[in-house]
Amino acid sequence: MTILFFGDVVGALGRQALAKALPDLKRRYKPDLIVANVENLAHGAGVTGQTLEDLIAAGVDVFTGGGHSWSNPTGTPVYDDPTWRDRIVTPVNSGNAKGGHADVVRIVGGKRVLIMNIAGVLFMKEGGSSPFQKLDALLATHTDPKPDVVLVDFHAEATAEKEAFGHHADGRVTAVLGTHTHVQTSDAKILPGGTAYLTDVGRCGSYDSVIGFEKKTAIKRFLSGTHSKYDLERTGTAEVNAVVLHIDPKTGEAQGLDAIREIVDV
Numbered sequence: 283m284t285i286l287f288f289g290d291v292v293g294a295l296g297r298q299a300l301a302k303a304l305p306d307l308k309r310r311y312k313p314d315l316i317v318a319n320v321e322n323l324a325h326g327a328g329v330t331g332q333t334l335e336d337l338i339a340a341g342v343d344v345f346t347g348g349g350h351s352w353s354n355p356t357g358t359p360v361y362d363d364p365t366w367r368d369r370i371v372t373p374v375n376s377g378n379a380k381g382g383h384a385d386v387v388r389i390v391g392g393k394r395v396l397i398m399n400i401a402g403v404l405f406m407k408e409g410g411s412s413p414f415q416k417l418d419a420l421l422a423t424h425t426d427p428k429p430d431v432v433l434v435d436f437h438a439e440a441t442a443e444k445e446a447f448g449h450h451a452d453g454r455v456t457a458v459l460g461t462h463t464h465v466q467t468s469d470a471k472i473l474p475g476g477t478a479y480l481t482d483v484g485r486c487g488s489y490d491s492v493i494g495f496e497k498k499t500a501i502k503r504f505l506s507g508t509h510s511k512y513d514l515e516r517t518g519t520a521e522v523n524a525v526v527l528h529i530d531p532k533t534g535e536a537q538g539l540d541a542i543r544e545i546v547d548v
């Protein structure tokens with residue numbers, strides 16, 4: 283089984299870049315399931331029904347999120363809409379959480395694939411409850427039937443919290459993939475207990491930017507120390523960062539992972 287996972291998709295440029303890159307990625311990797319983190323999907327903050335539909339049309343099956351999942355009130359009703367229950371998860375242990383579910387099960391090639399979304403708390407301004415305890419609690423609710431494959435989107439800032447979380451999950455889940463920092467790390471590995479791990483998958487969004495946002499505004503924020511609103515480029519060059527997970531369908535164990543990074547003009 284192959285799962286393709288895209289890191290934080292940032293705004294219109296990120297959405298279009300993902301859609302442009304996906305046909306070739308499908309040809310190369312033949313994914314059985316495609317997942318994308320969408321906390322920044324609608325102009326950098328949250329989701330709308332239309333922007334989610336755009337990604338479904340592009341081929342994405344399941345959506346994960348982060349602290350920004352609840353930033354756009356027009357999109358938040360989908361999190362508790364039963365018709366979206368098998369499509370979207372949010373890190374409900376985040377201090378920003380207003381509804382939603384942190385777990386979803388999809389049947390892929392006859393196998394039960396559990397996708398979970400958990401938020402870190404270290405250097406996360408929204409705070410939240412312990413992600414380590416949240417993982418234990420979620421796994422305890424999925425024992426009968428037991429999932430064949432478990433994928434965790436761990437949405438966190440601090441590398442230490444992410445590595446510690448990976449080791450806490452090691453041997454109990456198929457993969458821990460980090461999101462939120464929007465910059466891909468080069469530490470893709472299989473942990474001693476067999477769990478595939480990457481500290482951060484990176485973004486789908488503007489290349490010549492600050493984590494996907496317009497660089498001049500971002501620099502101004504740091505220069506002035508004021509919280510001026512981030513701006514976004516709608517066209518230009520984008521980076522599409524993702525992970526390809528190779529999974530033994532019989533055991534549900536990770537066989538390997540490839541961190542991928544495509545540069546796309548939109």
Ligand SMILES: [Fe+2]
Pocket residue numbers: 290321322348462463464
């Ligand atoms: Fe993000």
Ligand SMILES: [Fe+2]
Pocket residue numbers: 321348349350437461462463
């Ligand atoms: Fe985030």
